[in-house]
Amino acid sequence: MRRPHHARSHEAIMEATSALLSEVGYAALTIEAVAARAGVGKSTVYRWWPSKGALAIDALSSGQPAPVIDDTGDVRRDLVSAVQGLIARLTSSAEGTIIPAMMADLVRDPELAERFRARLLRPRRALVATVVQRAIRHGDLMADVDVTLFLDACVGAVFYRTVVSGEPITEASADQLVDLLLDGAAPPRPHGHP
Amino acid sequence: MRRPHHARSHEAIMEATSALLSEVGYAALTIEAVAARAGVGKSTVYRWWPSKGALAIDALSSGQPAPVIDDTGDVRRDLVSAVQGLIARLTSSAEGTIIPAMMADLVRDPELAERFRARLLRPRRALVATVVQRAIRHGDLMADVDVTLFLDACVGAVFYRTVVSGEPITEASADQLVDLLLDGAAPPRPHGHP
Amino acid sequence: MRRPHHARSHEAIMEATSALLSEVGYAALTIEAVAARAGVGKSTVYRWWPSKGALAIDALSSGQPAPVIDDTGDVRRDLVSAVQGLIARLTSSAEGTIIPAMMADLVRDPELAERFRARLLRPRRALVATVVQRAIRHGDLMADVDVTLFLDACVGAVFYRTVVSGEPITEASADQLVDLLLDGAAPPRPHGHP
Amino acid sequence: MRRPHHARSHEAIMEATSALLSEVGYAALTIEAVAARAGVGKSTVYRWWPSKGALAIDALSSGQPAPVIDDTGDVRRDLVSAVQGLIARLTSSAEGTIIPAMMADLVRDPELAERFRARLLRPRRALVATVVQRAIRHGDLMADVDVTLFLDACVGAVFYRTVVSGEPITEASADQLVDLLLDGAAPPRPHGHP
């Protein structure tokens, strides 16, 4: 069973990390500063966390306020609302900068990536997945929809636009995107695929 | 007219950067190493490039082999082929690692981000945009499709899945994705939107 | 009567110290390593020994094989043999390195120095002092010889040459040194001091 | 040809080292503190000096005031005066502590030992050697005296007594020692060795 590190230092470190993350961002976060701020030796940080990435992931996930996802039964409406939440989160400089900034590390370090997915990604995805799966059961989405791919397209579009392509994005974009994903870009055909 | 930096060193620096990028990746790329490898003083590098990000972008864009996009007239087929190419590029460790690794810097440095988009992104996007726009003209895609959003969804899904969600992705995923984007996830309705 | 620390750990610590001293030397000796090697907690070591110097002194003195000094009655011969033994000990890398290495600590810590003298130095000096004192009684050395100074000159010359001046020294040097100390460097004068 | 490092930093480092040596001693001297005190980056120190030992040796030798050795022609008197100087230097806490403290390092690091001998030892020895050699030429010392051994015995006795045996030593001891080395401990014999 995992030893629940001496509670004192653990908490101090998490708090220091959160504070520094929002003050200076991920790139300028240093383990040295975390330790100093937490009133803790560097080795104590290194003893429990293998890298600043792990530190940041734990700090983010321990302080997160359980994001709420609407679940009214109307897929379109629920998805739009979820996407709007995502856009808000990615464009508010706090989180919106941290996660892309961590990507360089995620790409290099598979263990870190797994920690990221387990602690930050999957919990949030599960919420949206629920909405999608119920919609499938209700016949509002086609039975053969690949839920995972659908989620990737949904979140990926927002993420990519925000971070990579840099095109302007507003909460209004949420409608467009959801329409695209639900109705497709091709004109409706009389009886399915030709 | 601006003197185009002394050809000698410029080329040597670009070559050294490319070589190091593929040998050690973006994160471990250092300007010191580039200068040393190019047989050039550090200040010569700094004179012409403001950051290692700029260096990498120029190195990547100067050596790129003009990606070819099929343009057969069949949107679905052309898009699938383009997405397959994208998947191949992002999962081959070379380029697939470099671009995500640069994101931390892109997010912090708007000028760098602009350089990235101008040199690497827009040229490639333009090719696919052409395909999409013609499809619109031919009536194969709906007239009100937002081309930019469509591209972001298309590329973003692949990018996000590869780098962030980490779900398995193969060239076969290209079909699924294109189907989703063209036909939508909702079941076809008899006469358009209710 | 003083409880002789729990025999088990005491012995294990002494053995670990001796082993490490001969493997890595005094400078690289650490209390952490001693404790680990002895299968003992660090605090157990600290409970009984105040410093690594004390540890080393005890380890050296507990394992020493009672150096034998010739005592044939011929001062010159006995001294030469004693000096040869000293040279051998100081130039064999094991002990020869440990004692000079401890000097930094001896100079800083008077209690440690006293422990060093009591446990390692005086026992050995006493043996040679015996030889010298008998020689004085027999008239082979002058009555006003300061035994302590004589011993310091004798051992100091060897020690200093070995460790500080670094001049080559062999067992043959023993003869030269003893001759110098017994006969002096000045030419013999007809009737004693003028 | 040796590059005479950028004079600025070189001097600042030497001064900081000297100051710290006399304030905290050799054992507590840290390169970090030297750099800080000199207003210099650590790497600048490491660039020019391989170890704190080298730093200390250079600092000591660069600031030394050319010790004066009496050379009156009377060997006994000159030697006594030289030994008195030596005693004074070794018992004044400044130098007296530094050199023994360095010995642990000298013993481990032959290059450092050589630097020590070249910069600190040989210059001083040369002065006394001159006195001894002239005495030999004048017939005041026997022709077959090994000058090096004589010096080692002379200095070694003082050094050893001060640092190792810890016996009390005063400037008066100088007379005793010189008498011992010049006249020997054995009673004068009528006509040389029997």
Place this chain on the structure above:
DNA sequence: ATTTAAACGAGACGGTACGTCGCGTCTTTGT
């Protein structure tokens, strides 16, 4: 053909953070 100014290679410089090691003290755990 000579001058002149820039760009150049080399690399020292003051810094910052790295990740590691051992200190000596203090706490927990298990027997």
Place this chain on the structure above:
DNA sequence: ACAAAGACGCGACGTACCGTCTCGTTTAAAT
């Protein structure tokens, strides 16, 4: 109850690059 195990705050280690800054030296344009 004691001792092993080892976490803790601390401080220094020696290394790697950062971005800036002299240094002479090419090198090619303008005289």
